[in-house]
Amino acid sequence: MSPWFYIGIIPVLSLLVIHLMWMSDAKASPDRSHGAHHVIGVVIVLVVLVTATGWQIVTSIGDDGSDHKPPLQEMQTIEASLAVKKTKVTQPQKHFKEPDPVLKKEGVSHDENKKVDPPKDEKKDPPKPNQKPEDIKDLEHKFHHPNDEDDPAGKPVTNIGDFNGNEHGFATETKGDPYFQQLLADMQYTVPAASKDEGTPVGCIHLTPDGKIPETMFMEQTTGDYQTAADLALKQLQKTRNANPIEVPDKLKPLTTKWLCFKFTVAAQ
């Protein structure tokens, strides 16, 4: 709606209101002069208000006579600035005078009374007290172990066949002699997880010097799956060694005249 409409309608409405007020005053009071004064005061106030409002509206009208502003995002932004030469502004600075350069004279001390020490020989350590050339031998004795010789094994602490610690190691529990270890590998001893048993079978083999196993037997048997597992293990070992015998080492030859037994235990779950 055009702003000129507001400029026209506001005074008309104001006069209409004044007229209505005056009419009501005239009815309520016979004193017409009092009502006239009241009307004049109101008219003055209205004129001032209408003038101010009209001026405000006129100043907001665009060149095309419309007061609709375009959306901000549709407005073109123009960067404009004046080129003004600025003087450099700096923080307050302290003024100080640089010291005069000092000219040194080569080879001449400024302190004529000062005594100059002779140059030190830094490579030379001060002599240690009581050090004599023959003390080098004492150092060897000090830092060398008295038994630091090429004899690391020392004396054997076990005998052959004592499997608590053979010549291949000194652990409290060892892998045993390699020959026995190979026997165990050839057994392929397995205990199925669902096995039901409680005993500990002890099975034995007769080992010939050439490494064959002509016979097996059980010194102790159980009546459950552990017995079956041990039985299968000995049969597997016998089958493997008879097919591919491995000669018994000389140090173990005494065992070929006796039963070599295996105690089949099952670790707790």
Added chain:
Amino acid sequence: MGVSATAHADGDDTGSAGAVINVNGKKTGLYPIAVPTVTEGDAAAGKQVAEIASFDFSVAGVFKVLDPTSFLDTQSAALSIDPQKWKDVGAFGVMKYKVSGDAIDFALFDVAKGTKPVLTDHLARKGDVRPVVHKWCNEVVKYYTGEPGFFGSKIVFTAKGKPNSSIVAMDFDGANAYSVSHNNSVNILPSWSPSGGQIAYTSFMRDNPDLYVAAAGGGRPKRLSAQRGMNTGAAWSPDGSKIALTLSKDGNPEIYIINASDGSVVRRITNDKAIDTSPAWSPDGSQLAFVSDRNGGPQIFVVSSSGGSARQVSTNGNYNTTPTWSPKAGKHVIAYTTRDGGSYDIVTLDLDSNTMTRITQNEGQNEEPAFAPNGRAIAFARDGQGVFIANADGSGKAVKVWSGSATGVDWGPLPAP
């Protein structure tokens, strides 16, 4: 196996023994069992019994079924054995049976105990021998492990079609497959209720991915959760009263718990700007595992089922998804899909020892694991090939139980005794 102390090489104080070597064994590996086919009497039924029992034992996660071509004993219906002949072929246990018109007599022998069976049963049958054999095999598993077997349980999965996909349920061994969903839409991510009576799944039948619950045998589904956005990845709580799932009603996928009866939201579990999906309940219902990419790639997190802060538990690689919790009480083991190089594999992670075990390797793209109800096996989908079962301890080779394109595998509860 190992060797510890031995003694007395000279043998003087051990009688005739020259030396005694301790052989320390460890209980590990599968139990060798023989299932000879009985050809006396009803030969067809006898052959079927042996096939079903051999399959059950092979996927039980307990047994190694011996090759019948090596058997030395006569394959008669007599419920007795010659122990030595079975020992010679490496058998620890032997299953014998006798099929009659209306029943099957079963016997289990421990070859170390001689000719007397350690377990017997007489089970009536009505036509199909399958449920009877499953029941017997469950008894055998319980004899050896003290745990119930999962034979007779069911598996549900998404059978991928083009363009639609359907929910299919079947016996754990792939028999008796049937469709649970009956619509021409996309149906995904099924979850079997702990009672076994219901299956929850997400369907696009009304365009939005809403959560439906149907009777396990099929039938008209009930729309349980129809929040705006995703209603996916349902997982029943162990007591069956609640369902954890992913909702994106507020814009971002988060883990929620809803009532299984009416779908009303009980509580919101996660509140993170990352994507949180695939909830899985711990067996005691106190915790939830889920997938989140809050630390970068998708990883497995664990959070209390009452909410709170989540902790990342998967640390291998940069892509780990679809967790599922082992139902074994007292254990805290999660199986999930991991990306290793260019392939997807199934692994398990023991949260107590932080030990990871690989279930699949170099065998195609594997995903969506689900534990058997006794925790001894894992079912999963292999892309483009079908549904497989593998031992949960990583031993053995996975066995295919359903051929086709499958995903979203879940394993139902234990069968009724």
